[in-house]
Amino acid sequence: MSGTRPARRSDTRQRIQEVALELFAEQGYEKTSLREIAERLDVTKAALYYHFKTKEDIISSIFEDLTRPVDELVSWAQGQPPTLATKREVLRRYGANLAAAQPLFRFMHENQATLRDLTIRDALKERMGHLLGLLVPEDAPLPARLRATTAFMSLHAAVFALGAFDGPDTTLDERLAAALEIAEELITSAHTLTTA
């Protein structure tokens, strides 16, 4: 937030990650070249290679760093009883994370075709599986599972302003609140379906 902090030495690695994510989210992974990243940072391309082995390494490292909160969410939830209250809390926290790490999630959302053959892909899928597992058992009937999935998608729609929410007439917080309500309805009915 503070804009005038003096540039510290050797935070280059982080600056690369920041700029890279920004550009990846903005233009997509393949359409963002290392030259572009380097120029934005006013270093040479070769400098990027001092910090990261490959281009994919850059996105992977970002992914690992920014994805930790989700892992923690999963760990936390796994230590809780699978009550409706827990599930509600999972959704709430997930939504909060989504908002916080918006660029990364937007990137993942919009570049699925790219992710497909990045190694991240599998880790991502697994994580989503775990997340889903928190809301609904793996062997739950299809309607329950789909409700849980849709609950997440509702949060995504709200945060990424999909649909017709582009105008400045709604704030992220409003959208998130509205989405949580929907998600809770869905998860409630999924919960009922499963435990009945």
Next chain:
Amino acid sequence: MSGTRPARRSDTRQRIQEVALELFAEQGYEKTSLREIAERLDVTKAALYYHFKTKEDIISSIFEDLTRPVDELVSWAQGQPPTLATKREVLRRYGANLAAAQPLFRFMHENQATLRDLTIRDALKERMGHLLGLLVPEDAPLPARLRATTAFMSLHAAVFALGAFDGPDTTLDERLAAALEIAEELITSAHTLTTA
């Protein structure tokens, strides 16, 4: 059939569209090269240029051809009274279209970052706007609009087998049926919110 006999088109043009869409959906737009498309068709790259002015032209033409059903759906719905029944029918037909034109929609879903600077993008956005407008008035309160959006996303999740539905244990039809149920719940409550 119209009275005028269309000039006999070689089927190459169509074959290009088919193969291209297949590859675009599979690997993404940028990662699919014209060489690849040409090789798959056993023609030269130059042949592609006989039929299409640019690479973007290929995807645009596909888009226009395969998107027509959605336009027709919109036209149809605009001639109907905005009752709950109509809205249910919209969802049903949309889901059916989704399944039929799966590759195109999957492509659009997974390559949003790419679409961003293809000219298609705007047409796409508009179309989605119209579609949403069929379910919920433009000036509806946020919760209603978000419910409508989520209804569509539920169908997407089902058709594209997002979430944890990758196994062979569910069929497209089952998933679509389950999603329609969810979508109808959402649209029912949106309808109530709006007309109350």
Next chain:
Amino acid sequence: MSGTRPARRSDTRQRIQEVALELFAEQGYEKTSLREIAERLDVTKAALYYHFKTKEDIISSIFEDLTRPVDELVSWAQGQPPTLATKREVLRRYGANLAAAQPLFRFMHENQATLRDLTIRDALKERMGHLLGLLVPEDAPLPARLRATTAFMSLHAAVFALGAFDGPDTTLDERLAAALEIAEELITSAHTLTTA
């Protein structure tokens, strides 16, 4: 009045030549594509190949057609006594031709690098040699030969509006008149140098 029987050439052939010369003169030979010529004529590229064997053939044919006046000038002059008056007349007629076949000459003037390996090149050189020979013997001293060459260049400069003559403040006729005066001075002194 031409002795050969009236060849009933379709006018397409001629139209191709006209459009081609126009474009060649405007943009240069290599930067003008057959597609461009064909489009301008609203025919297909293949149609060009019905009338001409190759691209070079097009320019060659134009060259042959439009260059005849110069040949005739040479023939005429060779039948005259090599007096100063004859030489003046040669310059006058050459200037008139230049103005009449401006596009061709401009093309030749500006595309020498291209002409280099077109077969025309040699014919062109020879013709220029003959022309020069009308003004000054081949074994004349260098200053005389250079004066004759410069006389021609003065005409070129005037007709092609080289130098600072781009404004609309001069007409072709004015420029030509001024150039002829200069050319005559030069040829007069060359004549004196030679016959002295």
Next chain:
Amino acid sequence: MSGTRPARRSDTRQRIQEVALELFAEQGYEKTSLREIAERLDVTKAALYYHFKTKEDIISSIFEDLTRPVDELVSWAQGQPPTLATKREVLRRYGANLAAAQPLFRFMHENQATLRDLTIRDALKERMGHLLGLLVPEDAPLPARLRATTAFMSLHAAVFALGAFDGPDTTLDERLAAALEIAEELITSAHTLTTA
């Protein structure tokens, strides 16, 4: 071992310029491909792009480097009184430059159609305007301006061995001397026309 040797900054950039100019002058700009230049230098095409942003950039850089003498000539002359003696000296120096930077000037002479849409074109025109302005005021009567232009063209004819001077029977120096004489006659009479 030898410490006095400046860090062997690659001379590649200059070598590219040299080879490129040579080829451009020989075959023309469009007919010279980057592949050809690269092969001649035994580097890859990509190496050219390390040193120059585009193909046009190569010719532009050459142009700027080799054209400086002309700029300096203009600067010098502008600091002198516009006497006949000054004008003679301008012609003399211009002729010398022409001989020294022959390849560049030959290139410009023979590739005017190409230059037309290279950005250089305007710079070139301006420079020629300045040069002409040294010999004759901009508002001078047409005959005077045309004489000045012709003076330059005489030098060009001599240096580029236009006309019938291709044989080995004349040397550059002889031709230049003869052309200077002609140029001086022309400029003298232009001077008289203007100051009378």
Next chain:
DNA sequence: CATGAATGAGCATTCATTCAT
């Protein structure tokens, strides 16, 4: 820590040309 110089592979695109119809 970082750069300067370079590479090899690839890309979208364009061109002159051919030929069956």
Next chain:
DNA sequence: AATGAATGAATGCTCATTCAT
């Protein structure tokens, strides 16, 4: 007299990556 469809070769250019310094 002309077209529709296609080709083979080339072109300018970009990219991720390497490595000696």
